[in-house]
Amino acid sequence: MDLKDIQNLIKFVAKSGASEVKLETDDVKITIRTGSDTETTYVQHMPMQGQMPMQQAMQPAPVAPVATEVATPVEDENSKYITVKSPIIGTFYRKPSPDKPLFVEVGQTIAEGDVLCIIEAMKLFNEIESEVSGKIVKILVDDSSPVEFDQPLFLVDPS
Secondary structure: OOHHHHHHHHHHHHHHOOOEEEEEOOOEEEEEEOOOOEEEEEEEEOOOOOOOOEEEEOOOEEOOOOOOOEEEEOOOOOOOOEEEEOOOOEEEEOOOOOOOOOOOOOOOEEOOOOEEEEEEEOOEEEEEEOOOOEEEEEEOOOOOEEEOOOOEEEEEEOO
């Protein structure tokens, strides 16, 4: 893994919203932590047949803080609804596994803290919880679809 691959990995992790990612190969161990105003990456080369371990710390790169979940009003005819948006880039799933029931359906009443969906990013499955109570009005994303950061996922009627 060269420096350019590591830099691309740092950028991807920063955009994904993950707070920590660890990657280990035969000769490299990388830990990337985000969530503050800076991002710290440590690269450690693992010893190979009698070699001494060599540690190298990369310079911290500034990164914008990542929100965990954003619920904002929609501007058009759905202005009375709250939009639940994706906190990370990944793949959207409506149920925990193929043989399990859906987390939520249109018309279902939800409470604060209820799991709405899962977003998979880099083989990590992140449960997305509701920050509002209300009723699911519309599901804006198809199951197993890729989603972007801040993409609307659900419309919730808070009344």
